[in-house]
Amino acid sequence: xxxxxxxxxxxxxxxxxxxxxxxxxxxxxxxxxxxxxxxxxxxxxxxxxxxxxxxxxxxxxxxxxxxxxxxxxxxxxxxxxxxxxxxxxxxxxxxxxxxxxxxxxxxxxxxxxxxxxxxxxxxxxxxxxxxxxxxxxxxxxxxxxxxxxxxxxxxxxxxxxxxxxxxxxxxxxxxxxxxxxx
Numbered sequence: 001x002x003x004x005x006x007x008x009x010x011x012x013x014x015x016x017x018x019x020x021x022x023x024x025x026x027x028x029x030x031x032x033x034x035x036x037x038x039x040x041x042x043x044x045x046x047x048x049x050x051x052x053x054x055x056x057x058x059x060x061x062x063x064x065x066x067x068x069x070x071x072x073x074x075x076x077x078x079x080x081x082x083x084x085x086x087x088x089x090x091x092x093x094x095x096x097x098x099x100x101x102x103x104x105x106x107x108x109x110x111x112x113x114x115x116x117x118x119x120x121x122x123x124x125x126x127x128x129x130x131x132x133x134x135x136x137x138x139x140x141x142x143x144x145x146x147x148x149x150x151x152x153x154x155x156x157x158x159x160x161x162x163x164x165x166x167x168x169x170x171x172x173x174x175x176x177x178x179x180x181x182x
Contacts (some may be wrong), residue, residue, distance in 0.1 A: 041102045044168050048095040051161045055088045058154055065146050076140060077147060084154050087131035090124040091161055098168065111176070118172035125165045132158040 062081045066074055097117040104110035132155050140147040 040167075040171055041098055044164060044171075045095060045098055045102070047164050048091065048098070048161070051157060051164065052088070052092065052095070054153075054157055055084065055091075058150060058157065059084055059088075061146075062150055065150065069147075073144065073147070076138065079138065080135065080147065080151060080154065083131040083134055087124075087127045087158060090120070090127045091165070094120045094124045094165065094168065114172050114175055118169060118176060121165050121169040121172060125162055125169065128158045128162045128165065132162075 059081065062077060062084065066077045066081065069077060094117065097113060097120055101110055101113040101117055104113055135151050135155050135158075138151075140151055142148065
């Protein structure tokens with residue numbers, strides 16, 4: 001029940017933040033389309049920061065499990081850790097580009113960053129999907145309950161982050177198309 005309430009709270013916060021930020025950004029001289037883009041960017045950055053905290057916690061749990069596990073189990077745990085970290089590096093790079101696009105001071109600079117962001121988001125999506133499929137192919141034995149729990153949590157994180165990157169990618173493609181039509 002607490003999880004469902006938390007989800008409702010986040011959705012309400014998401015809606016209210018859009019409603020409050022849009023008029024402010026328009027008043028600052030940004031056009032409506034650009035203001036909407038900036039609000040979408042901010043919400044995506046917030047969502048990715050939230051997922052980044054989850055990724056950090058899972059990385060810490062995995063490292064602790066590696067330290068406490070017998071040698072015969074460590075290889076697969078290291079593989080799990082490497083898949084998490086390799087995919088999340090791509091996610092963090094996309095997040096950084098998104099923040100740079102928000103902070104761009106000229107249209108030309110913003111368009112260049114968003115072009116790079118579009119390509120990076122596409123690669124991050126691919127990397128998250130590849131890592132998730134690799135984790136699915138290498139599911140730990142039922143007796144390795146902690147490793148199995150971490151594996152499931154990482155795959156869920158990748159699916160969740162993938163939906164954010166799909167939205168970021170769609171936003172970038174829409175923005176760049178509008179920029180070409182001008």
